[in-house]
Amino acid sequence: VEADDVLAVIEPEKPAARKPGPAADRPAPPEKSTGSQEPVLTPAVRRLVKELKLDPIKITGTGKDGRILKSDVMAYLDKQTSIRDPDAETVASTLGATESPAETPAEQRVPMSRLRxxxxxxxxxxxxxxxxxxxxxxxxxxxxxxxxxxxxxxxxxxxxxxxxxxxxxxxxxxxxxxxxxxxxxxxxxxxxxxxxxxxxxxxxxxxxxxxxxxxxxxxxxxxxxxxxxxxxxxxxxxxxxxxxxxxxxxxxxxxxxxxxxxxxxxxxxxxxxxxxxxxxxxxxxxxxxxxxxxxxxxxxxxxxxxxxxxxxxxxxxxxxxxxxxxxxxxxxxxxx
The missing domain is CATH 3.30.559.10 (Chloramphenicol acetyltransferase-like domain)
Structure with missing residues (x-):
């Protein structure tokens, strides 16, 4: 077994499979995941995604059958850190649109950036x-x-x-x-x-x-x-x-x-x-x-x-x- 290989896919809504019998009676292997399905994650990647509060669907997997690897998560994070801080963009665009200090709102509500x-x-x-x-x-x-x-x-x-x-x-x-x-x-x-x-x-x-x-x-x-x-x-x-x-x-x-x-x-x-x-x-x-x-x-x-x-x-x-x-x-x- 290679590192990051999937050993099994558990589907809790389906009944338990019968004991393996002859090849003809064995259940078919799970279908490969498609873009519309939840991507397959290894335990290590699942912990990392959960800790960083990331949406795995947004991450492009380069592993076997599109599996998401740890390097894919890091590449996604690297791409995100290069994006300008939405806090600064939102405030600058809002305040920059005002024509005079008198028109500046008393409050501004902007979402925290992921880093903040x-x-x-x-x-x-x-x-x-x-x-x-x-x-x-x-x-x-x-x-x-x-x-x-x-x-x-x-x-x-x-x-x-x-x-x-x-x-x-x-x-x-x-x-x-x-x-x-x-x-x-x-x-x-x-x-x-x-x-x-x-x-x-x-x-x-x-x-x-x-x-x-x-x-x-x-x-x-x-x-x-x-x-x-x-x-x-x-x-x-x-x-x-x-x-x-x-x-x-x-x-x-x-x-x-x-x-x-x-x-x-x-x-x-x-x-x-x-x-x-x-x-x-x-x-x-x-x-x-x-x-x-x-x-x-x-x-x-x-x-x-x-x-x-x-x-x-x-x-x-x-x-x-x-x-x-x-x-x-x-x-x-x-x-x-």
Whole structure:
């Protein structure tokens, strides 16, 4: 039996078939499905279609006898993400048709886009199923800033991409996840799944809403590879060309609200992950160093975690590890 082969088609309205007898007495095999009938779905595809609330009749199957495969669902989703956000189209067309501000209606009712509805569903799911707590800390980014200034031109000339802060945060986070594997785990019923890989989701704002593309095997990426991948994902998020595969999975998430000016926030978990790191804006603030007051680039960090499997002690130490890695980047090179 090959994967995705149909073993049987159950028709509940028909009486049970007789025991197989001679070939002449055996019931005829079910007819092949036609375009007007419900398409044949494997259990895996059926779960995926149900989870994403898709209409299988709209999906073109490329499998045997028109069977819908997982790749067909992904292709359909890729096609849908390239369509402009109906929210923006509806509002723009309605408001653009008015001739003066006085004629603008007091209210506008538009349906949620599929992406916005899915985001809302997952956020509510996270609040209802996980015991979310948040711990905070602050990090002095003086050393990272000096490194960026020192090697900015050389790095860009060598790799063709700007050296940003995100690659430092990704590397510091992966190092902390190796030391505290529960933050890289997920809950499945009464089981804890420990992931032996580090697929880091990077929350990116787009015209259609927040999306979280995944840096696969982030522990194997160089600083340049990380910066290139993040830049590419940012461009794809803006033009709506991110694929389902690029948005699915992930073992931990990093969200940078600082690019929008956020000083402090409590990020919500991306289920079924057990942790998410929130970055915020960098502010030059007076701090005490060696008994003297100096001005340093400071950032508040927030770690939201699932208290069902992560204790407060581990969460605090995890965030302290990220802080120490960023305040002394040489630790990342020496793996200490």
């Amino acid at each position: 509805a899915r985001i809302a569903e997952r956020l509510v799911q996270a609040q209802q199923t996980a015991a979310i707590l948040t711990t905070f800390n602050e990090v002095n980014l003086q050393s990272v800033s000096e490194l960026r200034i020192r090697y900015r031109e050389t790095f860009e000339k060598e790799h063709g991409v700007r050296l940003g802060f995100m690659s430092f945060f990704v590397r510091a986070t992966v190092d902390a996840l190796k030391k505290f594997p529960l933050l890289n785990a997920s809950v499945d019923g009464t089981d804890i799944i420990y992931h032996g890989y580090y697929d880091i989701g990077i929350a990116v704002g787009s015209p259609r809403g927040l999306v979280v593309p995944i840096l696969r095997n982030a522990d194997e990426l160089s600083f340049a590879d990380t910066e290139k991948a993040i830049k590419q994902y940012g461009q794809k998020a803006q033009d709506g060309s991110l694929s389902y595969e690029e948005l699915s999975g992930g073992t931990f998430t990093i969200s940078n609200g600082g690019v929008y000016g956020s000083m402090l926030s409590t990020p919500i978990l991306n289920p079924p992950q057990s942790g998410i790191l929130g970055m915020h804006n960098i502010i030059q603030r007076p701090v005490a160093e060696n008994g003297e007051v100096v001005i340093r680039p400071m950032m508040y960090l927030a770690l939201s975690y699932d208290h069902r499997i992560v204790d407060g002690k581990d969460a605090v130490q995890f965030l302290v590890t990220i802080k120490e890695n960023l305040e002394d980047p040489s630790r990342l090179l020496l793996d200490i």
